[in-house]
Every structure is written in C-alpha cells, then in structure tokens.
Amino acid sequence: MFANVLFPLNLKESMGNIHSLAQSLKSFDTQRLILLTVLSSDLSGKQAVHARKKLSAIKEELEEYGFNIEILLRSGHIATEITRAASELDTGFICMTWKKKPFIRYTLMGSHTKDVIRLSDVPIFMFKRSLFSSSDTRLNAVLYATDFEANDHTILPYLNYDGLKANQLIILNVGQRAPDPNAEQTRLRRVYNKLLSLKDKCADSFDQIETVASIGNPKRVILREARKNGADVIVIGKYTDTSPMEKVMGSTAESIAHRSRVSVLIIPR
Amino acid sequence: MQTKNIVFYISLFIVAFLVSFGIYDPDDLYVISSYVHKNIIDHFGWGYLVSVFIFLVFSLWLAFSRYGKIKLGKDYEKPQYSYFGWLSMLFAAGMGIGLIFFGVAEPFSHYMNPPAYIQHASGEAARFSMQYSFFHWGLHPWAIYIIMSLAIAYFCFRRDMPFLISSCFYPLIGPRIYGITGYIIDILAVFATVFGIATSLGLGAMQINSGLSEAFGIPDTMQMTLLIIATVTVLFMISSISGLDRGIQILSKTNIIVAIILMLLMLVIGPTSYILNIFTSTVGNYFSSLLDMSLNTHPFEGYRWTKEWTLFYWATWIAWSPFVGLFIASISRGRTIKEFILVTLFVPTVLTFAWFSVFGGSALHLELFQGVEIAGKAVENVSTALFRVFEHYPLSMPLTITAVVLLAVFFITSADSATYVLAMMTSRGDLNPPMSRKLLWGILQSATASILLLSGGVEALKKMVIAAALPFTIVMLFLCVAILRGLRYEVKYERDESPGEAQ
Numbered sequence: 001m002f003a004n005v006l007f008p009l010n011l012k013e014s015m016g017n018i019h020s021l022a023q024s025l026k027s028f029d030t031q032r033l034i035l036l037t038v039l040s041s042d043l044s045g046k047q048a049v050h051a052r053k054k055l056s057a058i059k060e061e062l063e064e065y066g067f068n069i070e071i072l073l074r075s076g077h078i079a080t081e082i083t084r085a086a087s088e089l090d091t092g093f094i095c096m097t098w099k100k101k102p103f104i105r106y107t108l109m110g111s112h113t114k115d116v117i118r119l120s121d122v123p124i125f126m127f128k129r130s131l132f133s134s135s136d137t138r139l140n141a142v143l144y145a146t147d148f149e150a151n152d153h154t155i156l157p158y159l160n161y162d163g164l165k166a167n168q169l170i171i172l173n174v175g176q177r178a179p180d181p182n183a184e185q186t187r188l189r190r191v192y193n194k195l196l197s198l199k200d201k202c203a204d205s206f207d208q209i210e211t212v213a214s215i216g217n218p219k220r221v222i223l224r225e226a227r228k229n230g231a232d233v234i235v236i237g238k239y240t241d242t243s244p245m246e247k248v249m250g251s252t253a254e255s256i257a258h259r260s261r262v263s264v265l266i267i268p269r
Numbered sequence: 270m271q272t273k274n275i276v277f278y279i280s281l282f283i284v285a286f287l288v289s290f291g292i293y294d295p296d297d298l299y300v301i302s303s304y305v306h307k308n309i310i311d312h313f314g315w316g317y318l319v320s321v322f323i324f325l326v327f328s329l330w331l332a333f334s335r336y337g338k339i340k341l342g343k344d345y346e347k348p349q350y351s352y353f354g355w356l357s358m359l360f361a362a363g364m365g366i367g368l369i370f371f372g373v374a375e376p377f378s379h380y381m382n383p384p385a386y387i388q389h390a391s392g393e394a395a396r397f398s399m400q401y402s403f404f405h406w407g408l409h410p411w412a413i414y415i416i417m418s419l420a421i422a423y424f425c426f427r428r429d430m431p432f433l434i435s436s437c438f439y440p441l442i443g444p445r446i447y448g449i450t451g452y453i454i455d456i457l458a459v460f461a462t463v464f465g466i467a468t469s470l471g472l473g474a475m476q477i478n479s480g481l482s483e484a485f486g487i488p489d490t491m492q493m494t495l496l497i498i499a500t501v502t503v504l505f506m507i508s509s510i511s512g513l514d515r516g517i518q519i520l521s522k523t524n525i526i527v528a529i530i531l532m533l534l535m536l537v538i539g540p541t542s543y544i545l546n547i548f549t550s551t552v553g554n555y556f557s558s559l560l561d562m563s564l565n566t567h568p569f570e571g572y573r574w575t576k577e578w579t580l581f582y583w584a585t586w587i588a589w590s591p592f593v594g595l596f597i598a599s600i601s602r603g604r605t606i607k608e609f610i611l612v613t614l615f616v617p618t619v620l621t622f623a624w625f626s627v628f629g630g631s632a633l634h635l636e637l638f639q640g641v642e643i644a645g646k647a648v649e650n651v652s653t654a655l656f657r658v659f660e661h662y663p664l665s666m667p668l669t670i671t672a673v674v675l676l677a678v679f680f681i682t683s684a685d686s687a688t689y690v691l692a693m694m695t696s697r698g699d700l701n702p703p704m705s706r707k708l709l710w711g712i713l714q715s716a717t718a719s720i721l722l723l724s725g726g727v728e729a730l731k732k733m734v735i736a737a738a739l740p741f742t743i744v745m746l747f748l749c750v751a752i753l754r755g756l757r758y759e760v761k762y763e764r765d766e767s768p769g770e771a772q
Contacts (some may be wrong), residue, residue, distance in 0.1 A: 168598055178758055180439055181439070
C-alpha cells in the first residue's frame with residue numbers, strides 16, 4: 001500500500017525536509033516515488049524548463065534511498081492535477097510536506113494542501129517532522145482517531161502495516177454526551193466494546209495498545225491526546241458527506257492536518 | 270444526588286434581601302436597577318432581537334424536521350389534558366393578565382407616542398400601533414416559551430431527568446448540573462419567576478382596583494389594591510390546594526370561555542366591520558413585515574422607541590420564560606414536538622390577534638372616527654384604558670364587571686401556576702411538591718407584590734427582572750444547542766433499527 005507514492009513539490013521545500021520525508025518513506029518500504037510539480041503556465045515556457053532542472057536535481061539527491069524515481073510536470077489547478085495524477089498513476093498515497101502559513105493568508109487565500117485533502121480519494125500522508133531519530137526504527141506511538149463509522153475496515157490494514165511499526169497504538173474515540181445519565185452509561189458501554197474489538201484486531205501489530213473514550217470537539221481532543229501521548233503519527237479517516245458546517249469551516253481531517261504538530265495520515269472512506 | 274434544598278434557601282435569601290432593600294431604600298434600588306437596565310438595553314439590545322428571532326426560526330424548523338414526530342414523554346404516553354383544557358391553561362399562563370391590561374393600552378400608547386419618524390395620532394400611527402401590538406404579543410413571545418418548555422418537557426418526560434431547567438444542560442455539561450452550575454441556573458430561574466410574577470400581580474391588582482372604581486365607585490386607593498391582593502391570594506391558595514388537575518384547569522377553562530364571550534360581545538356591539546378590517550389588514554401587515562420587525566432596531570431613524578417597547582417586551586418574556594416554560598411543559602406531556610410547537614405557536618397567537626383587533630380596534634375607532642378623545646387619558650392611566658373604552662359602548666357595566674372578573678381569575682391562575690412552579694423548582698424538581706412549600710411561595714409572592722407596591726419599588730423590580738433576562742437569553746441559546754444534541758443522539762443511536770447497532 002505504500003509502494004507507489006506521489007510526492008507533489010512546489011520547489012520551495014528545503015532539501016533537509018525532503019530528505020527527512022524520504023527517510024520516512026524508506027521505512028514505509030516505498031519503492032516507486034513520483035515527483036510532481038504543477039505549474040500555472042503552460043509546459044513549454046521558461047518556468048517549465050526551470051522546474052524540470054530542479055526536479056532532476058532533487059531526483060539525484062534522492063537516488064541514494066534506492067527509490068525508482070520519476071519526474072512529472074503538469075499545468076493547471078494544483079489540487080485537481082495532483083489528485084488526478086494520483087488516480088491515473090495508481091499511487092498508494094500522496095505525501096506532502098507542510099509549511100505553516102500566517103493565519104490571515106491561510107484564511108483569505110486558502111491552501112492547496114487543504115484542497116488536495118478535500119478532493120483526494122487516495123490516502124494522504126501530511127509530513128510535518130522526522131518520524132525517526134537516526135537510531136530508532138520504530139515510531140513511539142501512533143494515534144488512530146475513530147468514530148466507529150464504516151471507515152474502520154478501510155483503515156485497519158494501514159494500522160497493521162509493517163511500515164507503520166510503533167511501540168504503542170492509541171485508539172481514540174471522541175463522542176458527544178448522551179442526553180441523560182442512563183443513556184450516557186449505555187453509550188459508554190457501546191464505545192468501550194467497540195474500542196476493545198478494534199484493539200483485538202490490532203493486537204498482533206503493536207506491543208501496547210491503549211483505548212481512550214473522550215467527549216468534546218474532535219478537532220481539539222485528537223490534538224490534545226496526540227500531544228499527551230507523544231504520538232508521532234495521527235491516523236484519521238475522511239468523509240465526503242460532511243455537514244453544512246463542515247463544508248463551510250472545513251472537515252475534521254483538514255483541521256487536524258493544518259493544526260497538528262506531528263505527521264497525519266488521512267484515509268478517505 | 271446533591272441536595273436541591275440549597276436552591277430553596279438561597280432563593281429565599283435573595284428574595285428576602287431584595288424585598289428588604291426595596292422597603293428600606295426604594296430610591297437606591299431604583300437607581301441601581303435603572304443603571305444596570307439601561308446599560309444592558311443600550312449595549313445588548315440587538316442581542317435580544319437576534320436571539321428571539323433565532324428561537325422563532327429554530328422552533329419552526331424543529332416542528333417540520335424529522336424530530337417533529339418525537340413525543341414529549343415516552344412513546345406510549347397519551348396527552349393528559351384535552352385540547353381545550355390544554356389550550357386554556359396555555360393561554361392563561363402565557364398571556365392572561367397582560368392581555369387584558371394592554372389590549373387597549375398598548376395600541377393607544379403606540380398611537381400617541383410612536384417612534385420619532387411617524388407622526389403621532391395619525392392614520393400611520395394607528396396602523397403602526399396595531400401592527401406592533403401584534404408583533405409584541407404574537408409569534409415571538411410564544412417562541413420564547415416554546416424553547417424553554419420544549420427543553421424541559423423533552424429532558425424531563427422523555428429522558429427521565431429531574432423537572433428542573435438545569436436538567437436540560439446534561440448533554441452540554443454532564444454531571445455538573447448537579448453542582449454549582451446547576452444551582453446557579455435554577456436560582457436564576459426562581460429569581461426571575463418571583464419578581465416577574467410580583468410585578469405582574471402588582472399591575473393586575475391595580476387594574477382590578479381601577480375596574481371596580483369605574484364600575485362601582487370603589488375608591489382607587491393603595492389600601493384597596495392591597496385588599497384585592499389579599500383576597501385573590503386566599504382564592505389562589507384554595508385553587509393551589511385543590512391541585513393542578515382540578516384548580517387551574519377549571520379556572521382556565523372558565524376564563525377562556527368568559528374571555529371569548531367578552532370578545533364576541535364586543536365584536537357584536539362594537540364597530541364589527543371595522544374590527545374585521547383591522548384584523549385582516551394587520552395580519553397582512555404583520556406577516557409581510559415580520560422579518561423587518563424581528564431584526565430592525567431602527568438605528569437610522571432612532572433607537573429609543575425600540576428600546577422602550579420591543580426590547581422591554583422581549584426581556585420581559587424571557588424573564589417570564591422559566592415560570593411559563595415549566596408550567597407549559599408540565600401540561601404538555603404526551604404531545605409530539607410538531608403538535609406542541611405548531612399549536613402553542615399559532616393558536617394563542619391567533620386568539621391574541623383577535624383580542625387586540627376587537628379591543629384595540631374598538632378603542633381606535635372611538636378616537637379616529639367618533640371624535641372621542643380618550644387616547645391621551647388612557648395613556649396617562651393605563652389601568653383604566655379598557656374601562657374608558659367600555660363607557661362609550663352599550664352594556665358598559667356588564668362588560669366592565671366581566672373584564673374585572675376575567676382579570677381576577679387570570680390573576681388567580683397565574684399566581685396559582687407560579688406558586689406550583691416555584692414550589693417544584695425548589696423541591697428538587699418534584700412534580701408533586703409539598704403543600705407547605707406551595708403555601709409559602711404563594712404567600713411570599715403576594716407579600717412581595719404588596720410590599721413593593723407600598724414602598725414604590727415595583728418599577729425598580731421591573732427593571733431588575735429585565736436585567737436578569739440577559740443571562741437567561743444566553744441560557745436559552747444554549748438550551749437550543751442542548752435540545753438539538755439530545756434529539757440528534759436519540760434519532761441516531763436509539764431509533765436506528767439496523768442490525769448490529771448496539772442499543
């Protein structure tokens with residue numbers, strides 16, 4: 001599932017960041033890496049020539065990791081071209097680096113990354129910082145935020161994937177309180193049963209699995225739990241049929257990807 | 270479970286303290302309450318308009334949503350009262366005294382003192398006066414009551430929570446409803462109820478006195494007003510002792526019949542076609558201008574009138590909502606949400622429109638077409654307004670006596686239901702509160718009204734009640750969120766019958 005990776009670049013990324021990402025992809029057993037740049041102008045001008053040069057230089061730098069690297073240049077709407085390329089090339093996921101934008105600029109001008117998350121039907125790995133130190137081969141912790149909808153069976157293979165080895169898995173459910181104490185007890189029993197069921201399904205892949213049932217705003221609680229437990233990666237599902245509020249304000253996946261300090265793996269339904 | 274006697278003792282202390290303050294230094298109490306009132310209305314008045322509009326829109330949306338079929342009680346429960354009994358009690362609790370008092374006084378007040386951009390005592394002022402009377406007593410106040418009563422009925426009858434306003438906040442704050450946060454909400458509700466009712470009783474007693482003075486030449490004095498309060502207190506205590514099922518129901522049904530007869534009588538002996546014209550055209554004006562009236566604070570033409578009337582009303586209805594909401598919830602068990610909202614919203618509204626058309630219309634007809642200059646005098650002494658109108662129509666004495674009886678019975682039903690609600694709120698939400706507590710609150714209410722009338726503190730109390738409406742507005746906005754959370758949870762997790770869904 002992590003064998004073919006599409007890596008969109010705007011050619012402003014630092015090489016340090018690109019190397020850190022490449023190291024992480026190596027641990028995921030990635031074999032084929034497609035470097036993609038989407039230009040606003042057509043593919044015959046000076047901008048395209050410059051882009052090809054830069055991509056070739058990056059390709060040379062990354063050859064040491066043993067990837068089969070391809071270069072791809074497209075023009076048009078950035079997010080659309082990225083998601084189209086991912087679909088056409090049958091990639092396992094899209095990996096993107098994240099650069100924090102000032103709030104006003106982010107609010108007024110939006111974000112290509114946010115658009116890619118919204119449009120993509122392919123998993124997205126939002127890389128924020130190096131997953132491993134030089135001596136480690138395992139992540140400290142992976143946090144999986146679930147709401148027990150149909151996404152669980154799609155996401156479980158990713159959690160159990162060897163490349164995502166971690167010392168600890170935290171399975172987190174963020175729900176809303178029931179209308180009365182009796183209903184709340186019933187809800188908690190149901191949640192704990194489902195968490196235990198998920199725990200059983202992941203038992204072979206992790207030494208330590210912790211289940212957490214919480215109440216509140218998912219966008220805040222997930223980040224808080226990730227910080228509290230020292231998670232290196234947050235795994236979260238993404239839905240296409242969002243509520244009107246989410247359509248305006250952005251989905252939970254978009255918000256987590258934007259605000260998280262650690263890398264985020266977003267799996268569409 | 271936390272003891273809710275804390276609510277009883279703290280509420281009692283606050284009431285006693287404020288009444289003592291009102292007796293000892295009514296001038297200072299007036300100054301303080303005026304200052305608080307002025308600042309709240311000046312700076313947050315727009316918030317009242319927006320909030321009440323939200324309540325109306327939310328109520329209508331809820332009625333026609335998928336949640337409309339949910340019952341306010343268990344699925345097998347049937348409504349406890351017949352439609353007629355239910356509507357009678359709704360109407361008596363929600364409007365009652367006020368409608369008799371302001372049925373003529375309000376249209377005349379707006380006619381004589383419209384906003385600065387309308388010429389006073391003109392045709393335009395008359396049209397405006399009827400339209401805004403409809404506005405202040407129409408859909409919006411009932412939307413406020415619906416939010417409060419719907420929340421209470423849903424959480425208490427369907428989710429088995431204690432019959433308290435704080436119970437409705439369980440989806441938002443969980444077990445903290447049993448702690449300080451819950452106490453604060455319930456104490457605020459008791460405070461608003463006691464002083465809201467005391468103000469209303471004071472005004473009602475004054476109007477009964479005016480009516481008796483008009484009809485029988487009984488002196489319109491403070492002593493007579495106090496005697497009226499004492500007499501009506503005994504009567505509503507008797508009604509209270511007989512229980513909700515018998516006392517209030519019988520009185521409310523009687524009252525609604527008497528009110529309709531009075532209204533029909535006035536329709537026949539008054540300017541019938543003029544009244545029907547007023548009803549038709551004002552309903553048209555009302556609905557076509559509903560959005561504008563709901564949200565327009567008139568910042569370009571002058572804000573003063575809106576502050577003095579619309580905001581005053583919205584704050585008053587919100588201050589009344591704990592009492593009316595709890596009472597309406599207690600009599601609406603077994604109704605579906607859709608049925609509850611649509612009937613509570615539209616039936617009393619139509620009756621109110623009819624009432625204003627008949628009495629307000631008859632009054633304006635005298636002023637505009639019969640050359641009887643009574644508007645000015647009626648506005649000077651609003652408690653006599655209705656009776657001054659009766660003087661100029663046939664059967665004036667029977668009409669006056671009927672109106673006085675109506676006032677007295679509405680007084681009794683309001684005080685009786687308020688007594689019941691206060692006793693319930695301070696008895697851990699017990700739907701059958703102890704008789705001793707009902708008697709205590711009944712006497713306290715009447716004593717508060719009497720003492721404050723004597724000391725001149727009623728105006729100060731009115732302003733304080735309106736100031737208390739601001740935190741309650743925020744409480745009610747959160748109630749909307751709590752209702753929605755509760756209903757969504759129920760539909761998603763408890764009504765879904767798909768296999769494998771844990772119940």
